[in-house]
Amino acid sequence: MLSIASNNFNIFATMISVVIIGGGNVSHHLTQAFLDCNKVELKQLYARNINSIIEFQSRVSITDNITLLTDADVYIIAVSDDAIAEVSSQLPHHKLIVHTSGSVPMDTIANRGKKGIFYPLQSFSKNKTVDFSSIPLCIEAENETDFKLLEKLASFISEKVYAISSDQRSKLHVAAVFVNNFTNHMYKIGNDICESYNVPFEVLLPLIKETALKVEEVKPDFAQTGPAKRKDEKTIERHLELLNSNQKEIYQLITKSIQNG
Amino acid sequence: MLSIASNNFNIFATMISVVIIGGGNVSHHLTQAFLDCNKVELKQLYARNINSIIEFQSRVSITDNITLLTDADVYIIAVSDDAIAEVSSQLPHHKLIVHTSGSVPMDTIANRGKKGIFYPLQSFSKNKTVDFSSIPLCIEAENETDFKLLEKLASFISEKVYAISSDQRSKLHVAAVFVNNFTNHMYKIGNDICESYNVPFEVLLPLIKETALKVEEVKPDFAQTGPAKRKDEKTIERHLELLNSNQKEIYQLITKSIQNG
Numbered sequence: 001m002l003s004i005a006s007n008n009f010n011i012f013a014t015m016i017s018v019v020i021i022g023g024g025n026v027s028h029h030l031t032q033a034f035l036d037c038n039k040v041e042l043k044q045l046y047a048r049n050i051n052s053i054i055e056f057q058s059r060v061s062i063t064d065n066i067t068l069l070t071d072a073d074v075y076i077i078a079v080s081d082d083a084i085a086e087v088s089s090q091l092p093h094h095k096l097i098v099h100t101s102g103s104v105p106m107d108t109i110a111n112r113g114k115k116g117i118f119y120p121l122q123s124f125s126k127n128k129t130v131d132f133s134s135i136p137l138c139i140e141a142e143n144e145t146d147f148k149l150l151e152k153l154a155s156f157i158s159e160k161v162y163a164i165s166s167d168q169r170s171k172l173h174v175a176a177v178f179v180n181n182f183t184n185h186m187y188k189i190g191n192d193i194c195e196s197y198n199v200p201f202e203v204l205l206p207l208i209k210e211t212a213l214k215v216e217e218v219k220p221d222f223a224q225t226g227p228a229k230r231k232d233e234k235t236i237e238r239h240l241e242l243l244n245s246n247q248k249e250i251y252q253l254i255t256k257s258i259q260n261g
Numbered sequence: 262m263l264s265i266a267s268n269n270f271n272i273f274a275t276m277i278s279v280v281i282i283g284g285g286n287v288s289h290h291l292t293q294a295f296l297d298c299n300k301v302e303l304k305q306l307y308a309r310n311i312n313s314i315i316e317f318q319s320r321v322s323i324t325d326n327i328t329l330l331t332d333a334d335v336y337i338i339a340v341s342d343d344a345i346a347e348v349s350s351q352l353p354h355h356k357l358i359v360h361t362s363g364s365v366p367m368d369t370i371a372n373r374g375k376k377g378i379f380y381p382l383q384s385f386s387k388n389k390t391v392d393f394s395s396i397p398l399c400i401e402a403e404n405e406t407d408f409k410l411l412e413k414l415a416s417f418i419s420e421k422v423y424a425i426s427s428d429q430r431s432k433l434h435v436a437a438v439f440v441n442n443f444t445n446h447m448y449k450i451g452n453d454i455c456e457s458y459n460v461p462f463e464v465l466l467p468l469i470k471e472t473a474l475k476v477e478e479v480k481p482d483f484a485q486t487g488p489a490k491r492k493d494e495k496t497i498e499r500h501l502e503l504l505n506s507n508q509k510e511i512y513q514l515i516t517k518s519i520q521n522g
Contacts, residue, residue: 081496103488103496122468123475123486130471136464162464171458172465174500174512175451179465180472181487182515186444188481189518190436197432203397203423204433204440205477207383210391211441212473214384216466220449225384226442227364235342235364239435246518251435253514254443257450257507 016153017041019069021087022078023052025124026100030078033132033157035059040156043072066090074098074153076118077109084108096146098139102173106140106166116141116150119169120158123180132157138164138172189247228258277414278302280330282348283339284313286385287361291339294393294418296320301417304333327351335359335414337379338370345369357407359400363434367401367427377402377411380430381419384441393418399425399433450508489519 018040020027027047034040035056042060047053050064061070067090069075075091077084077099084099089110091097097109098116109115117140124130137154139161141147147163154161164172187208194201214223227235236255240248279301281288288308295301296317303321308314311325322331328351330336336352338345338360345360350371352358358370359377370376378401385391398415400422402408408424415422425433448469455462475484488496497516501509 081493103499121464123471125475125479128475128478134467136467138464160464160467162461164460164464168458168460170499171454171503172460174503175454175460175465176468177487177489177500177512178447178454179451179469181485181489181519182511183444183447183469183472184476184481184485185515185519186439186447187476188485190440191476191481193432193436193439197429199425199429199433199436200423201480203382203399203421203425204436206395206397206421207437208440208444208473208476210384211444212469214386214389215445215448215452215469217389218386219462220445220452223445224442224449225445226438228438228442232342238364238431239438242432242435246521250443250514250518251438253511254446257511258442258446260507 015039015041016074016149016156017043017072018074018076018153019044019046019072020076020078021046021066021091023047023049024078024080025126026120027053027078028126029124029130029132030076030100030120030157031056031060036132037156040153041072044070071095073149074116074118076100085110096141096149098141098150102138102176103170105170106142113142114146116146117164117166117169118150118154119164121172121176133159136160136162138162138169140165140169189250193242193247224258226258228255231259276300276302277335277410277417278304278333279335279337279414280305280307280333281337281339282307282327282352284308284310285339285341286387287381288314288339289387290385290391290393291337291361291381291418292317292321297393298417301414302333305331332356334410335377335379337361346371357402357410359402359411363430363437366431367403374403375407377407378425378427378430379411379415380425382433382437394420397421397423399423399430401426401430450511454503454508485519487519489516492520 034042044061045053046063053062075097077087079087081101081104084104085108088097093111096114097111098118100118102119106115106117119138120135122135135158137158139150139154141150191201295303305322306314307324314323336358338348340348342362342365345365346369349358354372357375358372359379361379363380367376367378380399381396383396396419398419400411400415402411452462
């Protein structure tokens with residue numbers, strides 16, 4: 001244990017310095033989190049469009065010229081998935097370069113031996129403040145030194161740091177599509193039904209919240225209720241009559257899936 | 262306005278007295294809410310199986326003999342949907358009788374001219390304490406006097422009282438299936454994917470919570486993100502390869518539905 005402690009000391013004797021690449025939601029909230037934690041030297045922000053990061057100019061150096069990046073321990077790429085490869089090829093190859101995407105393989109980064117992942121598993125909106133400390137940060141690196149550095153960096157802004165391999169991350173990402181994107185589509189259909197029958201959608205909000213909070217305590221399997229689960233064909237028939245053809249198709253498929261367990 | 266105030270005075274000069282029929286989750290939480298609010302005279306609880314209500318015996322009269330019910334202003338039937346008709350036929354026909362179901366028509370109640378609905382739109386678990394004040398109560402009655410009585414009764418335990426017709430309620434119920442039962446099934450698939458690849462499901466919990474809370478501020482339509490929404494076929498293809506045939510069928514159908522708006 002002593003040797004680990006001494007390693008840590010060598011690595012973290014000085015503040016970890018960071019450059020963030022990107023002007024979107026993830027970049028915005030990461031920047032905010034690093035600035036707030038006071039334990040990270042955020043050296044520079046880069047964005048193709050300077051206006052997307054202009055709000056931070058009084059607190060950190062900003063640039064729209066990728067050839068003028070300053071030196072840092074970690075370069076965090078928070079750009080759209082398709083741009084990661086190209087952006088990474090313009091960064092200093094001997095430095096630790098990580099991206100923040102849930103679905104792009106680590107190998108997409110164009111340097112050798114110092115790649116990594118720094119993936120915050122949350123859905124961000126620019127205008128909505130987030131408490132970064134509760135957001136899971138999934139990290140990965142090609143070697144242990146870099147992993148420890150990322151682990152340390154992540155622990156400064158989040159209480160939930162997970163070692164997740166690229167393979168696991170790709171599965172996590174598809175799981176996230178179900179619990180986030182597809183769940184939101186269930187809300188959308190609920191909203192459509194309410195609107196078409198003049199019922200305020202807000203009536204459903206407490207139920208939506210309770211459903212989400214329930215799985216923090218009970219596995220989704222055990223939390224399942226409703227006509228599908230109890231094979232209440234009479235209610236299912238009544239429901240199908242109220243739906244349009246698209247809604248009906250989804251209702252039938254998910255009902256079947258619930259019943260097949 | 263004066264005449265309404267004076268009507269109110271006549272109706273509510275004394276406490277509203279209530280008998281609750283049923284020993285399940287809804288009955289349990291309703292009983293708790295009425296006992297806590299101190300503004301309702303909860304006269305009696307009935308359940309076929311006395312053990313299901315025995316916990317309340319020190320605070321309210323309980324019985325398992327439906328022929329021995331005491332007199333009350335309102336009889337609230339909180340039994341399974343299929344039992345509502347039969348139970349209601351055994352209650353005093355000249356009294357206001359309401360049920361708590363989301364999907365059963367008001368007409369199922371077997372009295373004349375004094376039927377009503379008292380539907381708390383929430384998913385209850387017996388062991389989980391709920392804050393009833395935030396639960397929407399959807400009420401309906403056959404005449405205005407009874408409606409006002411139910412409105413008053415509902416307002417004692419909930420801050421969210423809605424006048425919802427039987428027709429609207431049936432639509433609300435199918436919408437609730439989407440945002441509760443089907444959403445929970447999305448969580449279940451997310452959990453299955455995590456388990457099959459050894460990723461802890463808890464990593465997804467903050468995302469689940471954020472997704473639910475987001476629609477309190479943004480309409481689901483505008484909250485939609487993800488590969489389906491942005492027509493990211495590359496990611497969709499990668500995702501489909503990771504899913505079993507049932508998950509794949511659901512992924513494809515919901516993706517199509519999101520894309521068709």
